[in-house]
Amino acid sequence: xxxxxxxxxxxxxxxxxxxxxxxxxxxxxxxxxxxxxxxxxxxxxxxxxxxxxxxxxxxxxxxxxxxxxxxxxxxxxxxxxxxxxxxxxxxxxxxxxxxxxxxxxxxxxxxxxxxxxxxxxxxxxxxxxxxxxxxxxxxxxxxxxxxxxxxxxxxxxxxxxxxxxxxxxxxxxxxxxxxxxxxxxxxxxxxxxxxxxxxxxxxxxxxxxxxxxxxxxxxxxxxxxxxxxxxxxxxxxxxxxxxxxxxxxxxxxxxxxxxxxxxxxxxxxxxxxxxxxxxxxxxxxxxxxxxxxxxxxxxxxxxxxxxxxxxxxxxxxxxxxxxxxxxxxxxxxxxxxxxxxxxxxxxxxxxxxxx
Amino acid sequence: xxxxxxxxxxxxxxxxxxxxxxxxxxxxxxxxxxxxxxxxxxxxxxxxxxxxxxxxxxxxxxxxxxxxxxxxxxxxxxxxxxxxxxxxxxxxxxxxxxxxxxxxxxxxxxxxxxxxxxxxxxxxxxxxxxxxxxxxxxxxxxxxxxxxxxxxxxxxxxxxxxxxxxxxxxxxxxxxxxxxxxxxxxxxxxxxxxxxxxxxxxxxxxxxxxxxxxxxxxxxxxxxxxxxxxxxxxxxxxxxxxxxxxxxxxxxxxxxxxxxxxxxxxxxxxxxxxxxxxxxxxxxxxxxxxxxxxxxxxxxxxxx
Numbered sequence: 228x229x230x231x232x233x234x235x236x237x238x239x240x241x242x243x244x245x246x247x248x249x250x251x252x253x254x255x256x257x258x259x260x261x262x263x264x265x266x267x268x269x270x271x272x273x274x275x276x277x278x279x280x281x282x283x284x285x286x287x288x289x290x291x292x293x294x295x296x297x298x299x300x301x302x303x304x305x306x307x308x309x310x311x312x313x314x315x316x317x318x319x320x321x322x323x324x325x326x327x328x329x330x331x332x333x334x335x336x337x338x339x340x341x342x343x344x345x346x347x348x349x350x351x352x353x354x355x356x357x358x359x360x361x362x363x364x365x366x367x368x369x370x371x372x373x374x375x376x377x378x379x380x381x382x383x384x385x386x387x388x389x390x391x392x393x394x395x396x397x398x399x400x401x402x403x404x405x406x407x408x409x410x411x412x413x414x415x416x417x418x419x420x421x422x423x424x425x426x427x428x429x430x431x432x433x434x435x436x437x438x439x440x441x442x443x444x445x446x447x448x449x450x451x452x453x454x455x456x457x458x459x460x461x462x463x464x465x466x467x468x469x470x471x472x473x474x475x476x477x478x479x480x481x482x483x484x485x486x487x488x489x490x491x492x493x494x495x496x497x498x499x500x501x502x503x504x505x506x507x508x509x510x511x512x513x514x515x516x517x518x519x520x521x522x523x524x525x526x527x528x529x530x531x532x533x534x535x536x537x538x539x540x541x542x543x544x545x546x547x548x549x550x551x552x553x554x555x556x557x558x559x560x561x562x563x564x565x566x567x568x569x570x571x572x573x574x575x576x577x578x579x580x581x582x
Numbered sequence: 583x584x585x586x587x588x589x590x591x592x593x594x595x596x597x598x599x600x601x602x603x604x605x606x607x608x609x610x611x612x613x614x615x616x617x618x619x620x621x622x623x624x625x626x627x628x629x630x631x632x633x634x635x636x637x638x639x640x641x642x643x644x645x646x647x648x649x650x651x652x653x654x655x656x657x658x659x660x661x662x663x664x665x666x667x668x669x670x671x672x673x674x675x676x677x678x679x680x681x682x683x684x685x686x687x688x689x690x691x692x693x694x695x696x697x698x699x700x701x702x703x704x705x706x707x708x709x710x711x712x713x714x715x716x717x718x719x720x721x722x723x724x725x726x727x728x729x730x731x732x733x734x735x736x737x738x739x740x741x742x743x744x745x746x747x748x749x750x751x752x753x754x755x756x757x758x759x760x761x762x763x764x765x766x767x768x769x770x771x772x773x774x775x776x777x778x779x780x781x782x783x784x785x786x787x788x789x790x791x792x793x794x795x796x797x798x799x800x801x802x803x804x805x806x807x808x809x810x811x812x813x814x815x816x817x818x819x820x821x822x823x824x825x826x827x828x829x830x831x832x833x834x835x836x837x838x839x840x841x842x843x844x845x846x847x848x849x850x851x852x853x854x855x856x857x858x859x860x861x862x863x864x865x866x867x868x869x870x871x872x873x874x875x876x877x878x879x880x881x882x883x884x885x886x
Contacts, residue, residue, distance in 0.1 A: 265674045347871050353673040354614040358815055359870050362863045365812050369863075373856035481808075486681060493678065530693050537689035544682030545662060548675055 237519045239402065244511040246405035247467050252488040252495075252503050253416045254459035259489075260498035260558070261425060262452035263432030265353060268344065268360035269460055270484035271367050274476065275340045276333035276461030281386050281474025282377045283336075284329035285311070288387045291321060301379050308385040316391030326389040329465060330408070337461020338454040340367075345453040349446055364485065371476035383475030386468045398470075405466050412459055416500045419455065421561050428452055429498070490540050493547050496554030505555055513539060584724040586845050592729045593799050594837025595737035597810075598830045600792035601817035602740070603785040605829025608818070609761050610781040612673055616680045617658060618789050618814060619807035620687035621651045625793025626806055627691060630709045631698060633797075640711060641732060644794035648787045655786020658683055659779055667778070684808075692804050710801035729798035736795065737830065740788070744826055757781065813840065816862035820869045822876025831877050836862045 251269065258266040285308075286296040292314035294300075294307050315322040348359040371378055378384050390397045390404075419425045430438040431445045438445055464484075468474045487510075495506020517524065517532050517539075524532045547554065562569065600622060607615045625647040632643035662679055671679075698704050717725040747754040760767040760777045768774050796806065813836060821832020844858045869876055 265677070267677075347867075351870060351874070354608075354612075354677060355819075355870055355874065357674065357677060358614065358819065359867055362812060362816070362866050366860050366863045366867075369857060369860045486685075489678060489681070531696055534689035534692045534696075537685040537692075541682040541685030541689065544685070545679055548671070548679045548682070549662065549665060552671075552675065 237515065239398065240519055241512050241515040242402055243405065243470060244515050245508060246402065246409045247463050247470075248488060248491060248511050249409045249504060249507045250412045250463040250466070251460055251484070252491045252507050253412050253500060254456040254463065255488045255492055256498065256500065256503045257416060257419060257428075257459070258452050258456040260492065260503070261420065261428040261432065262449055264449055264452060265357035266360055266453070266456065267357040267485055268362070268364035269488055270479045270481060271344060271360070271364040272337045272340055272457035272460035273464030273467075273484050274364075274367055274371060274479040275336050275457075276464030276466075277468040277474050277479065278371070278378055279333040279336045279461065280329045280465045280468045281384050283332055284325055285384065285387055285474075287328070288315065288325055291325075298376070301375055301384060304379060304382075304384045308387060311387045312391050315387055315389065319392040322389045322392055325387070326404075326469070329389075329469070330462065333461045333465035334458040337464075338458040340461070341454040341457025342450065344457075345450045349449050349453070361481070361485070364481070368476055368479055378474045378476060381477070383473055383477075386472045386474050388472050389469060401470050405470060408462060408466060412462065413500060413504065415459070420500060421563050424448075424451065425561075487540065490544050492554075494543055494554060496556040496558060498558035499554070499556050502554050502556030502558075510540070510543065584722060586841070588724070588726060588730040589799060590838055590841035590845075592727075592733035592795075593841055594834045595733040596792050596795045596799065597813060597817055597837035598737050598833030599740060599788050599795070600810075600814045601821060601829040601833030601836070602744070602826050603788035603792070603829075604814055604818040605821060605823055605832075606781050606788070606826050607785045608823050609825070610757070611659075611663060611667060611676075611778050613663060613676045613680060614673065614815075615785070616677065616811070617684040617687060618785075619811040620684045620691060621654060621786055621789035622793035622796070622807035622810065622814075623691055623802075623804050624654065624687065624807075625651050625790030626709070626796050626802060627695065627793075627804065628790070629794040629797050630706070630711065631694075633711065633714075634698075634704060634706075639716070639728075640714065640794075640797055641728065644791060647794040648791040651790025651793070652783045652787030654687070655782040655784075655789070656779055658786070659782035663782070664775065664778070688804065688808070695804055708801060708803050709797065711797055712799065712801060715798045727798070729795065733795050733798070736791065737834070741827065741830060748826070753777075753780070812866075813837075813859075813862045816866035819866050820876055822874075822878030824875070824878035828876060828878030828881075835877070836865055839865060 251273065254272075255266055255269055258264045286300060288311045289296050289300055289307060292311050294310055300307060315325070344360060344363045348356055348363070351359055371380075373380055375382075388397065390400045393400045419428075427438065427443055427448050430441075431443065431448045435445050438448075464479070491506045491510050492503055493506070494510055495504065496502025514536055517536050521532045524535065528535070600618065604615060604618055607613050625644075628647035628650055629640055629643045632646055633640040636643075658680070662683060663676065666676055666679060695706055699706050715727045715729050718728055718731060719726050748758055749755070756767065756772045757777050757780065759770070760772055760774045764774055793807065796802065800806075802809070814833070817833030817836040818829045819832070820836055821828035821830070823829070840858055840861050843861055844854045847854050873879065
């Protein structure tokens, strides 16, 4: 029994990490892999998604339950959230409506923050753009950490539990929902990569000059990429807050919300969605296993396994850049229509030539 | 009152040294070095560990920290960066690889810290030896600490020596040449590889020195470098990323604003202290958007 619960815990941990990071890394892939924007501020949009759940939908839920939404919402957050959760668990339809609303709000606000960060910065070059985006993230995080009225500052606030009606299946349902959204994001990312927009993005990445010659406004393409990517990253932040039921600015660190997705993307293959999924699966499982078997590992190797995780991620980044910059699954030219149809068209075209 | 000003100047000088390092790396090899964070932490902890082992004054061990991080700088260049520069990697790739280096350096530093915490039973996770700094003299009832003199003096000494080095010595002139036009410099028989190695060594040493001096102005943990790295970035971008002197003055400006603006505005806006950290970032963004050449751009004409 003990082993079973242990195994269940590991699987839950891996599934959570995989789901959240798949969305996050796919969003990064749209910006970095497709369009070539050095997005070093992934945490900005993720934090905004989390704020959308905690500060906006949390207050909406409080208002629906007839509870205060002003200063009391922050200062008496724990008892208010308990009442909200009690209200939500008895009103399943309202919880689901609020859940959908929070996903939409997060994506919308994510796209908006993407636009706001992109507009001033997008004309900068490589490193400068990366550093500017990173700074925007740090500015937002510093403000959110110190300004208590939005998400409680240093203490953070609790996110309402939207799956309270499911009783003891709450975690499983919440996790399945994350998986569903991850699948949805994968589908969107694949769809973008096959669409005309995706092809323009890749053209901008490969040669800005050439795409300008063909009459494309590269700034607009890059702004689109940042907006789509940020909306998706906000979704990841929102889902994380919904699952952990807490909204805290200090969770959104540069390491976990910007640099780790970069490492995952580099391992899997920049520009390839399937590769990204593979990279996320490998590294997030490795991280989960290290964190779950912390004690056992420290018995064998006399160091804290947290540092082993850093070494693992660092080595992955360095070795990949040096020896396999294209990643495990290199980017392939995408076929816009299926192979079957391609064959059909080919035959139709070739037939008259043979006669 | 006067103490705040002195401490701010010391702090800003320390930041300036680190900003000069980032500028030197970027100007010579186009690498925006994230590993700077861990180099600063290493400098911070080497100074502390030697001080703890041998007592005496922490200042005595800062040169050791400087040399050690200088060697780490060479190691980073030789093992990773050189290869990528030869393969003409993009700036973003170079940036990412230094991030990987940063994680590894950070992990090893923490292992060392764990070792001393477990074996020597030191309370080393959070270092605070600011109070061991001796008071040198007292002016107008304000005690002047050692760092108030040492830090600005070090920055000034560095300013003079780097100026002499870049203008009076052959290797310094070769370095300037390889920064301005690597191809042309190599045609003239300058060994660019050697110059870049030297640049990485000086950069690493400066980062370590900056970290070592930080023990005298603030408390910190192993993440002190990554906490401050955006400030170092801000300083070097405000400086313009072109000339080392620009980086030095950029760091000075950013450090002083981060400390003094909240101090002078706190009577009007009492809440401003919490957001102190955002001031350098706003300066960074403003510089990039309004005048990306930075401080170096202001004096550009005089240099040519």
